[in-house]
Amino acid sequence: MLKTRKTNSDFDGTALSLGSDIRESNQHYTRMLCVIFALLVMLGLMNLYSATDGNSFFYSQIRNAALGIGLFFTFGWLIAPRTLNTYAYWIFGFVCTLLAIVLVIGDVAGGSQRWIEFAGFRGQPSELAKVTAALVTARFFYTNKLRAAYKLSDLWLLAGMIGLIFALIFPQPDLGTAGICVLISVSQIAFVQVDRKSIIIVASTGLVLLIIAWFGLFHDYQKLRILNLFNPALDPGGSGYHSLQSLVAVGSGQIMGKGFMQGTQTQLQFLPERHTDFIFSVFAEEHGFAGAFLTFVLFGAMSYVALEIARQAKDSFTSLLGIGLTAFLFLEFVINASMVLGMFPVVGIPLPLFSYGGSAYLSVCIALGSLISIDRENLGLFRRVKPFGALASKFANKTLRG
């Protein structure tokens, strides 16, 4: 099969004419995302209040939410997707630098080196890496368009970039975050045509690496967490304690829950990591199946709308960025919920907008904002308003491409 490479400019001309045929009037996606975002922010803050008994964590999260909402609007209405496209590799470089700095001089907390402090701000660059992985993958396929199926040889640059992110996060150690970055990228690749032989090669090497990793790279606590998944009752006082107490918290909520601030597992501190990884157990315990079901529906709907936005996107970059951000939000939700429900090993994946943590909160807001900007781009709103994002894009086109 002949491989045909085309430049970006080949597509640019046709994009406009084709777009209007397929497009429907779907401005309500923006509205829906805003409503879901608002609901989740409120539920998340309310729940964190209960989980932390209204201590400083809660007020710190209020500040995070304020910043996050600001970023949500900035990325949604001011920065056009093509600006992100333009600066994708710069952003990648910036985040990788931050990750490298973390590895060298980062703060250690809870046995992991994940934080850096700069000018009074304390952040976790690995959270930003998730969005960066989506961005860089989208940009890669935008730059390297193939009509034919991609082969392994075509993807080495992408593999190298994602591998770098993984390599910088994994030694913190943080298998969960490193893994989710790879998963986001893999979800995006799943939407493009990849050579079957390459898939088999990658899959088999992956398997071999996994086996090597199990015996060589994984820490004992990581192995234990995976093993505990199969039988949390095996050692309830030890490593299975988290899973078991989480299940007990969720299950004991029953249908209507124990009531706000009335969760015994939470308030009497039987539930570990109440304000971070196991925040949803708190919610499920206090609001029961009724509340937890509603939240699951909200997350599901958010992901579905995000996927729809990606489907409506006109070019490779917006489409793949939309897919990547959808994958980011949905994977975090699914993995965290599975973990809370005892279906997945305990990995440090926060629940978007619920878990305490500034960087994670901001990353989610950026992701949701960007999805809105993609929707607005789909609707052609950025053209009419000509915000500085669009201006910046033009400027970038002129300067970078000559």
Added chain:
Amino acid sequence: MKKIFRRESVVVENRFFWASVVLVGMTSILILRLWFVQVYRGEYYRRISENNRIRKIEIPSPRGIILDRYGQVLLGNRPFFDLAYIPQYVKDKETTFKVLSRLLHVPIATFEKRLQLSAGQPKFLPINLKRNLSIHEVSTVQSNRVFLPGIDISVAPRRDYQPDTPAHLLGYLGEINKSKLEELNRHNNENPYMMGDLIGKQGIEARWEPHLRGKRGYRMIQVDAFGRQSHLFDRDRWNLPEVAAIPGDDIILTIDAELQKTTVDAFRGKYGAVVVMNPKNGQILSIVSEPGFDPSIYQVGLSGEEWRALLSDPYHPFLDKTTGGEFPPGSTYKAVVALAALEEKVVDPQSRFFCPGHFTTGNQVFHCHIREGHGQVNMREALMRSCDVYFYRVGVELGVDRIAKYARALGLGQRLGLPLNMERPGLVPTTAWKKLTHRLPWAPGETPPIAIGQGYNLVTPIQLASLYATIANGGSIWKPQIVNKVVSHVGKLILEESPQLIRTVPYISPATYAAVREGLESVVMDEQGTGKRARVEGVRIAGKTGSVQVVSLKKNHNQRDVSMKWKEHAMFAAFAPVEDPEIVVAVVSENDSIGGGGASAAPIAGKILNQYWRLKKQRTPVAAAAAAAQTVREAEDSSNAEDPEDKQRL
């Protein structure tokens, strides 16, 4: 290979369809799982979460108090401190034990053993690592509790043993063992025993265990993940049940504490038993078995070595000798032979025999205890001076079976049924018995020793007391009674025991009793009597001494040189006052070093009798007041009884 590429994008259109399938599918799985955990299994997890936060604290019930007949406390309770180990909340067993071992100077192995004993019980239940901590130990542990999660100090009311507590009478407590626990709990689900519970092992504590133990209470408390009590959510729906412990019932004995004290003091240093009884109803006033043991050591727990020492003691400190010790009655048995002889008209009270100091039957010669002989003696003198030859002759004429007939009629050779500790029946030998057990015919030479209470004869101290009570009251055999009343902790009468007449002795006429009583009185009251050391001023006392040769000794052998094991048993049984007997004392002193019954046992009885009359004089006004109170109470009762009628009238 044709694929529909979407517009200018590299994205494959149909992948979106699969993506939505995955998205909806995974969300549905999560919702299903959520339903399973919260709705289907919700009840189960709710229970676990309740178990997490609710801890049941057992409240031990104080055991019932044991009182004497006048309400004086014989055995009460006071609070003790224990070291409790709550497995659920212990973070690191090794470190905890190491710290505790250093603080309390107890080897780690002891703790480990305690833990093993309680293996298998729920993890929130505390395990006693060490009982009865001193105040110093309590404060040491308390000040280090930060380093000892899961370690607690618990307070429990426990037996407060005073010095000279009559160990065999009251008994002791011991930790229940696993098999006993299962056995007792099989039919008792309402108030089950638990590991670590103390139960009565002897005496009143064991016999009245079901009444004394009371009913355990409990309290539900809410705890947080670190085992600390929490008062969160104190609203109506979290109201936690609390059930107070019900103290055990109090047991009021027939014992007179003051007399008991005197008895213990009088018998101090001797081995054997003393029983003091009221011949009119069989109520026991004081009872001692020596050597005793310290019942408090069981609350602390004994080491194996201490156990072995106690068990291998040749005088069997655990044996209650009042009912479980069998002794040859010696000369105290002569009263029985005298009764039989008079009733069978073998002799009459005035018949005289000559005592040359020895008695020959067949080719055997039996000596009197005075080698020179007593000369001419009648029944009264024979009893008074304890002439053996007189009774040899009477006994031979009666024959062993006729003696046995009267002995059995008087209650010997059978259990009297004192509900306290293991009781032995004693032994009244007959020809039939010998044939059955020894497969030999009765030899004529065996009868004379029987007539003076030696040979095969065996009686227990309680039988000896009962025998003299029967002689004193003229033929009634009362069942020995030790418990008067059982009263609940609020004073409600639960059970009252009344004196029980086993039977009236057949065959023996009142005149016969009177004649023997006359002889027995002279034993104490006559200047020549062997029991004159039991005298109490102003009281007519009757009794009989006895000295039992354990092995025959050469006449001029100095008894003080003989090892304990081979010394004489000194016996004395007495009742008083002769005109209307109200107290019987039986003293059995094993291997006594001082001498026979007259020299050693009689003074002990004398001290007890003396105290009895001293107390009686003291108590008379009190008794009068009590009687007055009784009439007032009866008046109140009758007025209460009239109440319903009054109401009806209204």
